[in-house]
Amino acid sequence: MTLPTRVLLVDDHPMVVAGLRALLAPMPALEVVATAGTAAEAYTAVAAHRPDVVLLDISLPDESGLDVCGRLVSEYPGLKILALTTLNEKSYVTRMMAQGAAGYVLKNASPEELAEAIARVQAGKKYFSEEVQELLLQPEPARAAVPPLTRREKEVLGFIAQGQTSQEIADRLFLSALTVETHRRNLLAKFEVNNTAALIRLAAQHQLL
Incomplete structure (x- = not known):
């Protein structure tokens, strides 16, 4: 039994x-x-x-x-x-x-x-x-490709992630604040986001930070 x-x-x-x-x-x-x-x-x-x-x-x-x-x-x-x-x-x-x-x-x-x-x-x-x-x-959602960044954009991204202002970044990189703001806008456009928090989150997901 x-x-x-x-x-x-x-x-x-x-x-x-x-x-x-x-x-x-x-x-x-x-x-x-x-x-x-x-x-x-x-x-x-x-x-x-x-x-x-x-x-x-x-x-x-x-x-x-x-x-x-x-x-x-x-x-x-x-x-x-x-x-x-x-x-x-x-x-x-x-x-x-x-x-x-x-x-x-x-x-x-x-x-x-x-x-x-x-x-x-x-x-x-x-x-x-x-x-x-x-x-x-169900297929896994496709992971967005990492946008190509210039060396300077990577540097600016790193400082943004540290919470530094455009003026502080400009002082560190010996650039004008206007140039740093341009890099910020380019980064937001390349990652297709509207704010710094979303930019940092996506950059971290792509292991860029």
Whole structure:
């Protein structure tokens, strides 16, 4: 006789935990061995009950589910972590997978889908909700090309990032303040931004600072 898959529920909302218990209770292939409302409780529960699969919410009050996932996978290599969350964003999916999660399911999943997800990850496979699969298939947004800058523009940009005024930059570079203002306008135009804060942010993204 096949033993049921032992499941730990980790979510800080009691109503969600109660709902999950009610959904999984009629399924003979699954057994909820414990629940936890915080990361600390999750660590204790895993150590005490040694579940096969952890249904893990990402948003916990004391620690991110991302960090919880990484720690549990590191300490219990055979443990399967299945993210169960409302966070339908590609960055969360990729970060959870990087931490060793076996799957990612949204909380609007049906009982049948949830049971299938648990069975799949327990069998050593990956599982993603259909909406999550669509997210993962979306192409990454194209990164804007770095605008070509002259040596002087790079120098001026560096001083702008330090918060120096046009007059201060002019004094440092032995230029007129009018010339520095021209370089400022050219930098704003090349980066297609309207203010200094946006200019600095984009320059930092392009690793020019």
